[in-house]
Structures are given as structure tokens and as C-alpha cells.
Ligand code: SF4
């Protein structure tokens with residue numbers, strides 16, 4: 421039998437979704453953020469294949485905003501998902517406590 | 525100028541303006557707020573009437589150019605020599621041996637007059653075009669400076685702080701006209717790591733911001749013998765530009781270009797013809813250096829698309845919350861069916 425077929429995941433799907441979404445967003449934000457400094461055009465003496473776009477302030481700015489949006493998406497997703505599932509596992513009284521704990 | 529064009533321009537301007545204003549209001553970051561001090565009711569515009577300017581035919585150097593140089597001389601760069609290359613590149617930008625040039629924009633010359641011949645309506649016309657920074661309403665150079673050293677004064681003048689500029693020249697790259705010019709060997713980077721980072725200081729017209737502050741007129745305006753340059757309250761200047769264009773059946777440059785600028789040129793020959801003439805002249809002279817800007821009509825502002833992406837970052841948290849709510853609901857209702865089964869799923873594919 422193929423190993424892949426019976427893979428057991430340590431983390432449920434929503435967690436993996438958030439983990440990789442956040443990881444990729446942050447890496448791309450760093451790369452394109454550096455691209456907002458006059459850096460790639462000057463120091464990349466050898467332009468590695470497929471990296472020409474990094475020297476365009478315009479393209480890196482678009483990509484930066486794109487991943488800013490995905491990072492915001494994944495972080496709110498994470499927070500809302502865990503708050504909702506956490507509350508729903510509590511009893512009535514505990515749910516009240518949980519909500520009031522934010523107000524205290 | 526025909527009714528049609530001004531109406532279309534007006535419509536374009538108002539949609540762009542309201543969309544931009546909405547997004548900026550919602551996203552005005554402290555970074556922007558610090559450097560953009562412009563006050564909409566205080567904006568100063570300028571009208572450059574190409575039917576009046578003769579390029580100062582009677583003088584060696586146009587008077588507006590001389591006046592600008594005299595006024596700003598004390599701020600011109602004094603580089604430490606020898607000037608080092610921009611490591612790891614084997615080049616640097618040095619204009620200090622060409623300080624006397626008045627035929628293009630350089631760190632030592634913030635305005636110049638481009639003179640071209642344009643064929644229009646069966647005649648060959650001499651056109652002289654005083655050029656300098658346009659002072660854009662939505663200025664990419666000011667918004668995108670990575671060090672935040674470009675300021676917009678309350679009058680809308682876009683001003684580079686020569687004491688803190690690192691000379692990365694991003695402002696020139698994002699300016700559709702490549703206006704700011706760089707001098708190596710001066711500025712803050714010389715005190716940091718001049719071998720490794722920084723490139724000098726960027727220089728350009730600052731609309732004589734200090735004179736405007738005192739309620740006086742910019743030097744180029746006061747010396748022009750033809751009254752071809754006029755500064756004044758932006759809305760008034762804009763109205764005047766359209767009236768003048770209508771009167772002569774002419775054209776306007778600067779009102780839609782780069783999403784609108786405070787500088788409005790009026791001409792009786794179309795600007796695409798002028799642009800063609802400039803490009804041809806530069807090609808003939810084999811001139812590929814910065815400092816002789818084009819006059820492409822309706823040149824786009826690179827921030828316009830970006831504003832759309834900024835809007836996306838506002839919507840993203842809402843989308844994230846909605847998606848989370850849906851997933852949580854599905855997972856929870858699935859659990860109910862399994863009656864408290866293990867939330868950690870086991871995927872079989
Ligand atoms: S704008 Fe005035 S000062 Fe400048 S070149 Fe034209 S006529 Fe001369």
C-alpha cells in the first residue's frame with residue numbers, strides 16, 4: 421500500500437490551512453517588503469532566473485498588498501475559528517464566564 | 525478646449541478623487557500623515573502658458589532658469605571627492621563637473637526649458653516648454669519614499685529633505701517623468717556606510733516652498749518677462765487654465781496626467797505632438813540620460829492600481845471571519861452528528 425494513502429495528520433485541516441497560509445504570507449511580505457527598498461536593483465549583480473519582477477517597485481508593491489490581505493485573512497480566520505469552536509464546547513455558564521472574561 | 529473634454533476630465537477626476545479619498549481616509553497611516561501636510565483648501569497650483577513663453581529668445585539662458593539657480597544655489601550639492609561607486613556596481617551619478625548645464629534637469633538645475641519644433645496644422649511651430657516637478661496631487665515619490673523624507677507642504681509642494689535623503693533614487697523610478705536627479709558623494713549616507721549603501725541625495729524643484737510660506741511668489745514666476753508662469757490658489761488656476769484653453773482652442777497637460785498635478789500647461793498645439801518632438805530630438809541627440817522628461821498625454825499613476833489592493837486589505841479580515849464562521853459551523857455540526865467524536869480528523873485519500 422502506498423504510504424501517502426493512509427497518512428495521519430497531526431493537525432486538523434483548518435490548522436494546516438492557517439499554518440501554511442500564514443507562513444507563505446509572511447515570507448512573501450518579507451521578500452516584497454525588502455523590494456520596497458532600493459535593494460534588489462543594486463545588489464543583485466547576477467539576476468537569478470525568474471526574479472526580474474523583484475526589481476519593479478510597482479509589482480512588488482502589488483504583491484506586498486496581496487499578501488498583506490492574505491495574512492489578515494488567515495489571522496482573523498484563526499482567531500474567529502478558535503473562539504467559536506472553543507465557546508461551543510463550553511456549557512452555558514462557562515460560555516458566559518468566557519465572554520465576560522474579556523470585559524473584566 | 526471643448527465642453528466634452530472638460531466634462532470627461534471632470535468625471536474621471538471626481539471618481540478617482542472620491543475613490544482615493546475614501547481609501548486614504550480609511551488607511552491613512554501615521555507614515556503618510558506625518559509627511560503629507562497638504563490642506564485641500566490651501567493648495568497652490570501653477571499655470572504655464574506655452575503660447576506666452578518664447579524660451580527667452582533674447583537671452584542666453586531663460587530667465588526662469590537663472591532665477592531658480594540663483595535662488596537655490598546655496599542648497600546645491602558639494603560632494604566629497606573622489607566619489608565612490610555604488611558597490612557592487614561600477615558606476616555612480618555625478619553631475620558636479622557639469623554644474624553649468626542649463627539644458628536639462630540636474631541636481632544643480634531644477635528647471636530647464638525644452639525647445640522643439642512641432643508640425644501642426646500645416647505649420648512648423650517653435651515651442652518652448654519650461655519643465656520641472658509637476659507637484660502631483662497623489663505623488664508616488666512622496667508616498668513611496670522608503671525613508672519618509674519627502675514632504676508635502678500645506679500648499680501641496682512636494683519637497684525632498686536633502687539632509688535625510690539616502691539617494692536610493694526610488695522617487696525617480698516611481699515618478700512618471702523621472703524628475704528628481706541624483707548627486708553622489710553628499711548627504712547622510714556618507715556618514716553611515718558610503719561604500720555599501722545609499723547613493724547620494726535627490727534634488728528637484730520644491731515650488732519655492734519657503735517663499736510660498738511667506739506669502740511670496742516663486743522665483744521663476746517673478747522673473748518671467750512674458751508672464752508665462754503663474755502660481756495661485758489651485759482651483760482658481762485650474763479654472764483659468766480651462767478658460768484659456770477654450771479661448772485659444774488649445775490643450776491642457778497635467779490635469780489628468782499621473783492622476784492630476786498642481787501644474788497645468790496650456791498650449792495651442794496638442795501635447796502628443798510636443799511629446800513626439802521631444803522624443804525625436806532626444807533620439808537624434810542620442811540622449812538617454814535622465815533629466816529631459818517626456819510629455820506623454822494621460823500618463824498613468826502607478827498608485828492607482830495599488831489603491832485597489834489597499835482596499836483588499838480592508839476586506840480581508842471580514843472575509844477571514846466569514847470563512848472561519850462557516851468552517852466552524854461545519855465542523856461543529858459534523859461533531860454533533862458524531863456525538864462528540866474526535867475533532868482531529870483522519871484523512872484518507
Ligand atoms: S517661462 Fe518666461 S522666463 Fe521662462 S523661458 Fe519662458 S519666457 Fe523665459
Ligand code: SF4
Nearest residue numbers: 657658660665699703
Ligand atoms: S512630478 Fe515626479 S517628482 Fe514631482 S511630485 Fe510628481 S512624482 Fe514626485
Ligand code: SF4
Nearest residue numbers: 592729731732742744
Ligand atoms: S518654483 Fe522655485 S524651485 Fe521650482 S522651478 Fe520655480 S524657482 Fe525653481
